[in-house]
Amino acid sequence: MNIEALRTLVNIARCGNYRQVADIMNISQPAISKRIRVLEEHFRYQLVERAGASMRLTAAGQALLPYFQRILDTFDEAQNRLNEPEKWQGTIRLGAIDTIISTWLTDFLDLQQKRFPNIKLEVISAPTIDLLQELQHGNVDIIMVLGPSYDRALAEVPLCVMDVAFYGAPMGPNEPQEGTRKLSPEAVSEANIITFPRGSRPHVDVVQRMTQLKLTKMPTISGCSSLFTMRSMGERGLGVITLPRIMAEGTSLQELDLGVTLPSMSFAAVYEPAAAPPIYALTCALAAEIAADYAQRVGSGVHVPVPLAAKSAEAPTDT
Known part of the structure; x- marks a missing residue:
């Protein structure tokens, strides 16, 4: 029936x-x-x-x-x-990692408020691993994290891709910051590398890249969940940091060549599709729209995921 x-x-x-x-x-x-x-x-x-x-x-x-x-x-x-989403009411518990919070999340929150004025957003910040657990336990509704999650039970909307590099403080106050400074294998071995939290994909990437160098001594590799803290430590010469290129712009940081390149970081909006209200999908689509706009606005270091870029290229244009 x-x-x-x-x-x-x-x-x-x-x-x-x-x-x-x-x-x-x-x-x-x-x-x-x-x-x-x-x-x-x-x-x-x-x-x-x-x-x-x-x-x-x-x-x-x-x-x-x-x-x-x-x-x-x-x-x-x-x-x-x-069919009238502007009249929907309720609260969405949103989890986001620091990278998104530090770049385009406020743009998303502004547009979300305009599109859905009766929907309130409660935002918490945590690393990807923790947010995935919070989603599994039902403590958050949508998370914006490093992707893909590789969990077929989850709905996942690609957001953006950010290029990542090693950075550090210039050797001296008179040294030019332009260009990349190459570190010797000995300097890499003695380095204090500060990257994303332990267990995260970027942290694993750094460990794997350092292993590939076959150094006589592995550098110290520690994790930090705050990009602003990492950036400040790098500027103060407290270590070699990994940072999205876009977040190094306008700082005193200098890009470093450690003999390896770091893979880009992909981000996605994720939620449990079972019994999810339609506003979840609309919210994730809105986040993808804002992320694409941010990538276009900054011009370099941030990219639209390939499927979204291909779809955008195929869209008809007004003549």
Whole structure:
């Protein structure tokens, strides 16, 4: 039994004719008979009497009619509510990693408030690993994290890709910051490398790249969850840091060549699709829109994921 079967019986009560019901619902007469049969098998009563092309409800059908009408009214009201997202109300618990918070999250929050003024956002900041656990435990609704998550049970919307490099303080106050300064293997071995939190994908990337160098001594590799703290430590000469290129612009940091390159970081908006309200998908799509706008605005170091870029290129343009 489904909602259209209930709607069919209500239309029979109104029209009393196979052809009119078929025209209103844009279905065939056999489809009408099938829907009525499903209802009658479910309730174990004859609900409709047929006389040629005419139909009328039995006493059992008349008894069920007001209940069916109330169900349809409620269903149609709910459907109409979904078609008017500006009227939605509620709170979305949003988790985001520091990289997104430090770059374009405020732009997203501004537009989200304009598009959905009755939706409140509660924002928490934590590393990707922690946010995935919070999502699994139902403590957050949507997370914006390093992706992909490789969890097929989750809905995932690509956001943007950021290039990453090693940075440090210039050797001296008079040394030019332009260009890349190369570190010797000995200097790399003695370096204090400060990167993203231990267990995160960027942290693992740094460890793997240092292993590839086959140094006589592995450098110290520590993790930090705050990009602003990492950047400050790098500027003060307290270590070699890894940082999205976009966040090194306008600072006194100098890019360093340690003999290896770091992979770019991909970001995604993630949520549990099971029983998720449509506002979750709309929120993630809005985040992707803002991330793409940010990538276009900054011009370098931030990219739109390939599938989104291809889709954008294929979109028709006004002439």
